[in-house]
């Protein structure tokens with residue numbers, strides 16, 4: 001098995017605080033709850049995903065995504081599963097640390113710098129059904145690497161006017177990567193997050209998003225509500241499914257999971273074998289999380305390009 005059964009999702013928006021990390025956590029754990037073997041990769045040098053999943057001192061980890069990518073760009077051999085941690089809710093995590101920002105600087109002059117993550121994932125994919133790339137809030141080197149490595153893009157957007165403006169730049173970047181580096185890249189959909197749909201502002205902004213992009217890109221039907229429980233779940237190192245299983249946030253994220261899980265193939269290849277090689281990470285009581293069909297694809301970047309002339313912004 002060459003990892004062709006595995007689907008790589010990039011959760012992307014250059015704006016911070018729109019729910020990328022929360023969406024990565026809950027999509028990943030949600031898919032794992034359906035029996036999928038899932039890896040979440042933290043691509044942000046601020047390591048908020050790593051910290052919120054239960055590793056509060058990422059700089060003390062001996063192997064992170066920065067270590068692995070450093071070896072790739074230096075053309076050194078890697079053990080692809082090294083550094084991967086296991087969360088109590090059944091997902092694996094490829095952690096990040098501040099070292100990643102130094103690595104991004106080193107990558108600037110590296111050969112094939114946009115494809116470093118793709119090379120790393122080529123070796124990791126066979127062990128997983130889905131890999132979720134939690135991107136940093138920029139369109140810089142790591143996001144470009146994520147788009148070069150991904151099969152599908154999920155764009156969390158807060159229904160606020162300023163969030164909408166950045167979407168054009170984001171879609172243009174996706175289109176460029178698709179054209180030059182990764183022809184298989186597709187936008188899976190725009191996910192409305194932190195939504196308080198009772199306000200006129202949110203409703204109006206959603207209408208603008210639908211008007212501007214709805215014809216070319218899928219907008220997931222179920223917005224993720226603004227919910228204090230989501231913040232609390234992050235602090236507790238848990239998914240919304242574990243924290244408040246019957247809440248509105250769990251319901252909304254389950255809808256997102258459902259729309260993706262149907263598209264993953266059941267064939268897990270030699271995933272189980274590879275996954276068994278993972279060394280158990282010692283459980284730390286102080287770290288909450290630490291435990292050691294049919295593709296309903298609605299739009300392509302191409303079709304976005306085609307309608308660019310009608311751009312609203």
Ligand SMILES: Nc1ncnc2c1ncn2[C@@H]1O[C@H](COP(=O)(O)OP(=O)(O)O)[C@@H](O)[C@H]1O
Pocket residue numbers: 015016017018019020021022023048137193194195224225226227228230231232234
């Ligand atoms: N739907 C939501 N309701 C309430 N708070 C949320 C929601 N989604 C995310 N948050 C909180 O908002 C902040 C930013 O979310 P995060 O996922 O870290 O954004 P990003 O990764 O895009 O920077 C975090 O404190 C998170 O707990």
Ligand SMILES: [Mg+2]
Pocket residue numbers: 020021022044048049134135136
């Ligand atoms: Mg984040």
